[in-house]
Amino acid sequence: MTPFYTSISKKMFASNEGWPVTDLIQYLFNGLVAGSIFAIAAVGISLLYSVLRLVNFAAGDFLTLGAFITYFFSVTLELNFILSIIISMLAGMAICWFLELVLWRNLRRNKAGTLALFLVATGVALMLRPIIQYIFGTETRRFNVDILKTYDFFGARIPQTQLIVLIFATISILLIALYMAKARVGKDMRAYANNPSLAAVSGINVDRVVMATWLISGALGSLAGVFQGLVQGQFNNAMGETLLLSFFAAVVLGTIGDAYGALVGGLLLGLFMELSQLDIFFGGVPSNYKPVVAFAALVLVLLFKPEGLFGYRSRKV
Amino acid sequence: MAILEVRDISVSFGGIKPVRGVSFSVEPGSFTSIIGPNGAGKTSLFNLISGVNKIDTGEILFRGEEVHGLHAHQIAERGLVRTFQGAKIIKRLTVAENLMMAVQGNPGDSLWRFFTPRSRSKFEKYARYLAMERLDRVGLTKYADEFAGILSGGQRKLLDLSRALMTNPSMILLDEPFAGVNPTLVEKLLEVLASMRKQYEITFLLIEHDLETVMNISERVIVMAEGKIIADGLPNSIYENEQVIDAYLGSRKRGA
Amino acid sequence: MEAFIQPGFWIFVLAMAGIYGVFSLGLQIQYGVAGVMNFGHVGMMAITGYAIAILVIRFQWSFWWAAFVGVALAALGGALLGLSTLRLSGDYFAIASIAFAEITRYWILNSDGITGGTQGTLAIPNPRGFGGYTDQPDVILYWIMDRLTPYLGDNASRDLAILLVVWPFFFLFLWISARLQKTSWARVLRATREDDDVPRSLGKNVFRFRLQALVIGSVFGGIAGAFWAVQFMLLAPEDFLRIVTFYGWMILILAGATRVKGLAIAAIFFGFLYGATRFVEFWPISLLSAPERSYLRIFLIGVVLIALMVKRPQGLFGKRQEMVLE
Numbered sequence: 001m002t003p004f005y006t007s008i009s010k011k012m013f014a015s016n017e018g019w020p021v022t023d024l025i026q027y028l029f030n031g032l033v034a035g036s037i038f039a040i041a042a043v044g045i046s047l048l049y050s051v052l053r054l055v056n057f058a059a060g061d062f063l064t065l066g067a068f069i070t071y072f073f074s075v076t077l078e079l080n081f082i083l084s085i086i087i088s089m090l091a092g093m094a095i096c097w098f099l100e101l102v103l104w105r106n107l108r109r110n111k112a113g114t115l116a117l118f119l120v121a122t123g124v125a126l127m128l129r130p131i132i133q134y135i136f137g138t139e140t141r142r143f144n145v146d147i148l149k150t151y152d153f154f155g156a157r158i159p160q161t162q163l164i165v166l167i168f169a170t171i172s173i174l175l176i177a178l179y180m181a182k183a184r185v186g187k188d189m190r191a192y193a194n195n196p197s198l199a200a201v202s203g204i205n206v207d208r209v210v211m212a213t214w215l216i217s218g219a220l221g222s223l224a225g226v227f228q229g230l231v232q233g234q235f236n237n238a239m240g241e242t243l244l245l246s247f248f249a250a251v252v253l254g255t256i257g258d259a260y261g262a263l264v265g266g267l268l269l270g271l272f273m274e275l276s277q278l279d280i281f282f283g284g285v286p287s288n289y290k291p292v293v294a295f296a297a298l299v300l301v302l303l304f305k306p307e308g309l310f311g312y313r314s315r316k317v
Numbered sequence: 318m319a320i321l322e323v324r325d326i327s328v329s330f331g332g333i334k335p336v337r338g339v340s341f342s343v344e345p346g347s348f349t350s351i352i353g354p355n356g357a358g359k360t361s362l363f364n365l366i367s368g369v370n371k372i373d374t375g376e377i378l379f380r381g382e383e384v385h386g387l388h389a390h391q392i393a394e395r396g397l398v399r400t401f402q403g404a405k406i407i408k409r410l411t412v413a414e415n416l417m418m419a420v421q422g423n424p425g426d427s428l429w430r431f432f433t434p435r436s437r438s439k440f441e442k443y444a445r446y447l448a449m450e451r452l453d454r455v456g457l458t459k460y461a462d463e464f465a466g467i468l469s470g471g472q473r474k475l476l477d478l479s480r481a482l483m484t485n486p487s488m489i490l491l492d493e494p495f496a497g498v499n500p501t502l503v504e505k506l507l508e509v510l511a512s513m514r515k516q517y518e519i520t521f522l523l524i525e526h527d528l529e530t531v532m533n534i535s536e537r538v539i540v541m542a543e544g545k546i547i548a549d550g551l552p553n554s555i556y557e558n559e560q561v562i563d564a565y566l567g568s569r570k571r572g573a
Numbered sequence: 574m575e576a577f578i579q580p581g582f583w584i585f586v587l588a589m590a591g592i593y594g595v596f597s598l599g600l601q602i603q604y605g606v607a608g609v610m611n612f613g614h615v616g617m618m619a620i621t622g623y624a625i626a627i628l629v630i631r632f633q634w635s636f637w638w639a640a641f642v643g644v645a646l647a648a649l650g651g652a653l654l655g656l657s658t659l660r661l662s663g664d665y666f667a668i669a670s671i672a673f674a675e676i677t678r679y680w681i682l683n684s685d686g687i688t689g690g691t692q693g694t695l696a697i698p699n700p701r702g703f704g705g706y707t708d709q710p711d712v713i714l715y716w717i718m719d720r721l722t723p724y725l726g727d728n729a730s731r732d733l734a735i736l737l738v739v740w741p742f743f744f745l746f747l748w749i750s751a752r753l754q755k756t757s758w759a760r761v762l763r764a765t766r767e768d769d770d771v772p773r774s775l776g777k778n779v780f781r782f783r784l785q786a787l788v789i790g791s792v793f794g795g796i797a798g799a800f801w802a803v804q805f806m807l808l809a810p811e812d813f814l815r816i817v818t819f820y821g822w823m824i825l826i827l828a829g830a831t832r833v834k835g836l837a838i839a840a841i842f843f844g845f846l847y848g849a850t851r852f853v854e855f856w857p858i859s860l861l862s863a864p865e866r867s868y869l870r871i872f873l874i875g876v877v878l879i880a881l882m883v884k885r886p887q888g889l890f891g892k893r894q895e896m897v898l899e
Contacts, residue, residue, distance in 0.1 A: 055664055106883060114663050115610055116882045119826065122819055123882070126875030130868035138864065245675055248668050256664070292679045295672040299657070302669050306661050367774060393776035405771050407764045418760055419775045425757035426777070428785050437756060444757075484775055 022155035027274045029153075033162045033231055035270020036169035039263045041224040041243070042250035043176055044217030046262035049251070050193035051213045052104070054117045058125035059221060059247060063240030065128065066092050066222025067229035068136045075144050085226050089219040096218030099124065100211055108210075125241075133237050140236045143226075147233045165227045172223060173263055176216075180259050185212045193257065246273070246291065249298035255308025265309065272297060318381060320345040320488055320520050321366070321397070326375030326385070328365055335361035337544040338375075343488075348514065348521045350531040350552075353541035359524045360402065362541070363490050367399040368392040380487070394421070399490035403497070404477040408466030412457060415465050415476060416448035417441070419483035451479040455509060471502040478509060488520040495530050507534055528555065582852055584732045590844030591739035592800045594836055597824035598746055599793030605830040606759050607786035608766030610667040612818055613654070613674030617647040617794030619813035622802040623681060626694040629706035631687075636709035640799045647795025648788050650677075655787040660780060671815065682810040693809030710803045713738070735804050742800075743837070746793060751833040753789075762786055816871060820847075823874050826881050829891025839889070846873055 041063060048056045066088045073084035103124075107116060149160040180186040188209045192199040200206050228243065229235040246269065254265025276285045276293045285293055301308065319342035328336045335358040343349050351359050364370045366377055368389035377385040384392050393399075407415050423444065424430045425437040452458045455475040460468060468476060474494060481489050494510075495503050511534060513519060525531045528538065531552075538555045540548040548558040555561055596618065603609040624643035628634040634642075650673075658669040681688045689696030695704040714734040721729035753759055762782050764772045769779045802808055824843045828835030850870035861869060881888065 049664075053664075055668065103879070103883070110883075110886075112882065112886070115604070116886055118610065118612070118667060119819075119822060119878050120882045122822075123875040123878035126816070126819065126871050126878065128875075130872035130875075133868050134865065245668075245672055248672075252665070252668065286683075288683050289679070292676055295676045295679075298672050299669060299676075302658055302661055302665055306665055369770065369773075388778070389770075389773045390776050390778045393774055398776075399774050401770060401774070405768055407767050407771060409767055410760065410764060414760055415764075417757070418764055418772065418777075421776060423757050426761060426782075428758055428789075431753060431756060431758070434752075441757065480775070 023278060025154055026156040027278055028271070029156060029158055029162070029166075031271035031274035032267070033166050033169075033270070034274060035267035036166055036173060037224050037227045037231065037266075038246060038250045038270050039173055039266030040169060040176070040220050040227070041247045042254065042262035042266040043259050044220040044224075045247055046251045046254065046257055046259050047189065047213050048217050050257035050259065051189055051210060052108075052117070053114070054104075054121060055248070056217070057118065057121040057244070058128060059217075060240035060242070060244035061125045061128040061132065062092055062095075062218065062221030063225035063228060063243065064235075064237055065095070065132055065240075066225030067235055067239060068132055068141070068225075068237070069222070070226045070229070071141050071143060072136070075141070081143070081145070085223070088226065089222045092218035092222035093215045094218075096214040097211065100214045104210070104214070105207070129237070129241065136237065138237055140234045141229075142234045143230055145230065161230050161233075165230050169227055172220075176220070177260065177263065185209065189213060242291065245298065246294035249294045249301070252298055252306075252308060253301050255310040258308065258310055261308055261310040268309075269294060269297060318345075319343060319378075320380055321522070322376075322378040323362075323366065324376040324378070326362075326365055326372045326377060328361065328370060328373050335544055336365060336372075339541070339544070339546055340375075341539055341546060341549060343520060343522055345487075345520055346514075346518055347536050348523070348534055349537045349539060350523045350525055350535040351539045351541055352525050352528050352531070352555075354526065356543075357541040358544040359526075359541055360492060361544075363399060363492055363524060366392075367397065367490060393484065393486075396485070396487040397490070398481045398484050398486040398488070400477050400481050400492055400494065402492045404470070404473040404494075406465045406468070406473050406476050406480075408464060410465060411462050412452065412465050412468065412476060413445065413448045413461040416451055416480050416483050417444040419480045420444040420447060421484050447483065451483060455479055471498060471505075474498060474502070474506060475509065478506070478513075482513065482517070482519075486519060488522065491521065491523040493524050493526070495525060495527075503530060510534060528552070580728045581730065581732070582848055584728070584730060584736055585852070586844040586848040587841065588732045588736040588739060588804060588844075589847050590837075590840040591736060591743045592797055592804060593820055593824060593843055593847075594743045594840030595739070595746055595793055595800065596797035597821040597828075597840065598743075598750055598836060599790035599797070600821045600825045601790075601828075601830065601833070601836060602750060602753070602786055602793065603790035604825065605832075606754055606766075607762040607783050608663075609659070609783055609787055609790075610663050611670045611787065611790065612667050612815075612822075613670035613672070613677075614790070614794050614821055615813050615815065615817040616654075616670075616674030616677040617650055617791045618798035618801060618817065619674070619677050619681060619808075620650050621647045621795035621798035622808045622813075623688055623694070625799060625802050626704075626706045626808055627687060627697060630694065630697045630699045630704050633700070636706065639706070643799060644792055644795040647798065648792045651788045651791025651794075652784065654791075655784040659783055659787060674813070674815065674818065678810055678813050681813070688810075691810060694807050705806065707803050707806050714803075732804075735800070739800050742796075743840075746796075747833055747836065754831075754833065758782065758785075816874075819874060819878070823878055823881075826878065826886075826888055829888030832888060832890040835888060835890030846870065846877075 041059060045056050045059050048054050069088035069091050070084045073079045073087050074081045103120065107120060145161055147159065147161050151158040151160065151163065188199070188204045189212065192204055192206065192209045225240060228239060232239070250266040250269045251262050253269055254261030254263065273290050273293045277287060322342040323340055325338050325340050326336060327334065327338050339362060351362070353359050365372050368384070368387055368391070372385050376383060379392070379395060379397050384395065384397070410418065424440055430437055449458065449461060452461055457472060457475060465476060478494070494506060498506065510521065514521065523531060531538070535552050538550065538552045539546055540555060540561050548555055548561045596614070600611065600614055603611045621643035624646050625636065625639045628639035628642060629636055654670060654673045658666055661669065682691060684690065685696070686698065694706070697704055714731055717734040717737055718729045718731065721733065761772050761777050765779050765782060773779050820843060824836065824839045827839035827842060847870065850866045850873065
């Protein structure tokens with residue numbers, strides 16, 4: 001289903017002839033919005049990979065869950081929107097906390113291999129999805145915000161909700177980066193990611209670091225879900241799942257396991273996906289192929305620079 | 318003519334330069350040891366020679382042919398085989414299978430030979446025979462059909478060595494074969510190496526961090542430090558080399 | 574509970590088991606033998622299924638040629654996927670393989686003129702005015718049904734005919750796979766599963782071995798796709814969601830990654846799960862609507878995957894020793 005906002009802005013374009021810069025501004029803005037959300041989601045995935053070597057297949061469904069929980073509190077229970085977002089972030093953290101205690105910790109103790117982690121993460125996704133569907137249903141939902149109000153910026157249509165999302169997402173990104181750089185847990189995470197056994201003997205509480213990673217990724221997942229729900233205007237239970245590979249693309253682009261890289265990778269991917277619709281690229285990629293642009297970006301990065309933008313690798317012959 | 322010739326090779330990984338302009342050559346049938354402290358670039362050098370990593374600059378010639386552009390398996394096929402630090406055996410294959418895997422020219426390795434089972438089974442018998450012969454020589458026959466994962470550290474080293482031999486190589490690179498091995502077993506390994514040399518005319522190039530261990534078996538010792546060769550000569554001459562004493566042996570000699 | 578005593582239910586279960594058994598046999602060769610984690614296996618199924626539909630409906634090919642070309646295309650897909658990304662480490666390849674399957678599905682979804690788009694193969698442009706492609710295999714299926722009707726009456730259904738065609742193939746493939754796993758080719762691959770530096774240092778072209786395993790697995794994925802296409806008589810993009818790959822993985826893990834014989838039993842278990850969540854009418858399942866049941870199926874598969882990986886990673890028929898050897 002085409003997101004509500006796209007259909008409106010596309011129509012607006014059609015009548016807005018003359019200024020080619022308008023297109024560019026519009027796509028740049030859309031790209032920044034999409035990219036900032038990718039960045040937030042990608043950081044969570046990248047952190048988990050760096051600390052646990054876990055590719056979190058359930059990340060997409062955590063987004064959906066976050067959006068639906070926020071919806072439940074803000075629309076159904078008519079609570080304050082910001083408060084609802086905070087509740088949904090706490091809920092995301094709680095689920096991650098629970099899963100770490102009952103599931104991941106055991107797997108780690110049993111020295112589970114890559115495949116086991118892959119499949120358990122998938123299993124979590126497969127369980128989460130029906131639960132969301134059972135509780136919240138399959139209908140499309142919409143947050144209780146004015147999605148029609150738009151600003152005009154050199155002919156480009158800037159919807160109010162997207163502008164707000166962009167501002168808050170940017171603040172979140174800066175906070176995450178600051179937290180990773182300054183907070184003790186952030187430093188411990190990097191130490192543990194670089195050398196788990198060394199970190200363990202040098203007095204870092206491994207369980208605490210891992211738990212912190214899960215909590216952060218749970219909170220970020222919910223946050224990204226709300227943002228994505230706002231930007232789309234309306235969403236259903238398939239929202240996160242369809243975005244999952246784009247997040248992976250962002251993570252790989254920014255060097256898998258590098259949190260700062262994931263931030264940049266997310267932004268770049270968002271811009272890339274939106275700007276690919278400009279006419280100068282093969283006459284513009286149709287918007288329903290946007291996900292394919294992300295997959296193609298993923299495959300291209302894997303092919304030509306699998307170490308990502310910020311990594312290096314020892315070259316194999 | 319030298320069997321292996323390394324000409325001025327260098328490599329860097331993201332700012333670190335483990336090997337900087339190393340040149341040396343090895344005569345056929347000789348036994349050469351490369352020694353040096355940890356981080357001297359010994360294993361990196363092996364990785365370059367065996368094709369695990371690619372060199373940035375320089376040339377590597379094996380039996381007069383350039384091999385530095387080849388894949389690791391192609392270099393091994395030409396008879397230059399290496400072992401890895403800590404005896405990498407395949408734990409979930411049996412001991413005999415570990416050896417049988419290494420036999421060269423196995424028609425069963427080609428998928429198309431799936432349709433000619435007879436030629437495959439014939440070769441399997443031959444490979445098994447070879448494997449049992451090698452196992453007998455190192456005293457591992459009774460473990461032939463056990464998973465290799467149950468072997469002790471020393472037995473793994475023996476298996477590792479025998480496996481390298483199964484490929485019928487003309488030269489073997491040994492990466493710290495004596496690391497973490499007790500003195501009695503070191504003696505045994507040295508014995509096995511000496512008998513291998515006598516029997517198959519194989520050229521050995523060996524990495525070791527301790528000079529004493531390889532004193533007697535080596536005909537020549539190359540000393541590396543910080544990615545460069547700082548000395549090259551007879552084992553005894555190494556003791557008298559000023560640079561070596563400074564860079565490597567120094568701490569021990571002076572302390573004693 | 575009635576459904577459980579109806580032959581029709583079990584015939585469906587076994588037919589599905591046969592098709593998905595062949596599908597997961599492909600994964601077994603890729604992962605169980607070669608250690609290649611392919612999470613885009615469903616792409617091969619989609620390629621073959623759609624190739625058959627398009628070639629038969631639009632270009633009026635014979636079904637048999639179309640099936641042959643379809644499977645060859647799946648092999649080609651596997652080869653392309655492998656050539657481009659198999660040199661990467663396991664995590665990366667897994668992600669790349671998902672992307673491969675998703676690109677395939679998006680292409681099918683958005684190429685209305687060729688694939689019928691969201692409406693499925695019925696909407697493929699065709700000169701005859703009818704979007705079926707199973708005429709030729711149906712001749713055989715109906716022949717089988719006609720032979721059995723005197724004995725079995727209504728139970729001699731199309732599902733039964735498919736079952737009788739698929740299972741001999743499944744057993745044949747299992748036998749081939751078992752033989753294949755005894756070759757020295759598979760021995761090298763088992764070594765690469767554990768440590769690919771060693772076989773490489775012994776002169777084995779590890780990449781070639783892995784690529785071969787990937788292509789063979791893709792061929793089985795493609796064959797399963799052909800069976801699938803015949804069984805359901807029409808295809809739509811949502812038949813080839815990511816989840817289908819995990820149906821295959823569940824069967825594989827249940828059987829134990831290296832157990833050839835366990836695969837048939839695990840496939841039947843999956844077929845039962847699939848059929849039970851689709852047809853069975855008893856409390857509490859009877860409270861759920863059709864879409865809710867498909868979600869129940871997904872949920873159960875999630876549960877089985879997690880429980881297996883936590884409690885019994887070697888699968889029901891595997892040896893624990895193989896998993897824990899240090």
